[in-house]
Amino acid sequence: MISIARKELQHFFSSLTGYISIVLFLVVNALYLFILKDSNIFDFGYATLISFFGLAPWVFIFLIPALSMRSFADEFKSGTFETLKTGPLTKWQIVLGKYFAIITVIIIAILPTFLYVITIHALSSTGGIDGGAITGSYIGLFLLASVFAAISVWCSSLTSNAVIAFLSSAFFCVILYFGFGAISKLPVFTGNADYYIEMLGIDFHYQSISRGVIDTRDIIYFISVIFLFLFATQKNLNKK
Amino acid sequence: MRSSLNKKWWWLIIIVAMVLINYFASVFHQRIDLTNEKRFTISTPVKKILKNFDKKLKIIIF
Secondary structure, three states, X not given: OHHHHHHHHHHHXXXXXXXXXXXXXXXXXXXXXXXXXXXXXXXXXXOOOHHHHHHHHHHHHHHHHHHHOHHHHHHHHHOOHHHHHHOOOOHHHHHHHXXXXXXXXXXXXXXXXXXXXXXXXXXXXXOOOOHHHHHHHHHHHHXXXXXXXXXXXHHHHHOXXXXXXXXXXXXXXXXXXXXXXXHHOOOOOOOOOHHHHHHHXXXXXXXXXXXXXXXXXXXXXXXXXXXHHHHHHHHHHHHO | OHHHHHOOOHHHHHHHXXXXXXXXXXXXXXXXXXXXXXXXXXXXXXXXXHHOOOOOOOOOOO
């Protein structure tokens, strides 16, 4: 498992994929939060990073599928999956190895954003920002990114075409992140099922953790969605 | 267990299992409030007041 993860990481950082995606994530965030007008934290006036935690999921929706679209699709296309299959590895080890390589890249992308926290903390006039809420938001962002990675790995295992894998995983990420919340707001559901439909989506749980309240319900939701998609990936590999 | 998961309907079984796990998790849950001023926790004085309160109560959430 570790050897596969290491091989995948080498692949990310020996080509431009890893660097481009990390740099793009940071540049988009920095532009949006500190430079461009209208969305500026300085003009916003409060020492919070709420706008960062609102923007980052949307960047991840495009970034994480782009990172992981090739993980299985390319193996199927170039035929190297046969070698992987005959090696002394279980399907779970292959899936988890690829998955943890993507998680590592995501962590590397998130780490420099602690600078934003330090910046806002130093600039605030009333003694810093709420550290607890920020910790909760970071945990939420990490869990959200892990769910996106699981979805993307699953989509990649469905097809041998990387572009199709990218598009379908971006679609599923949007559905799961934003779709359920939007569906629950339809007038048909208001007043009866809307709360439960909203609960199916990621956004509901992400907002809940982002406030700084860590609830076992949200953690278990994220872990079970990740497990569901990784299990489905593993099942797909058995079929190939 | 293994043979039933390998059949055609494995995904249905696992989705039902996930829903059940999430349902039980929502019945027994714990929460930790990380905010500095405990913004999302009901404070002890409020709990004290509510204990000695038996009239109808109107709560405004904003």
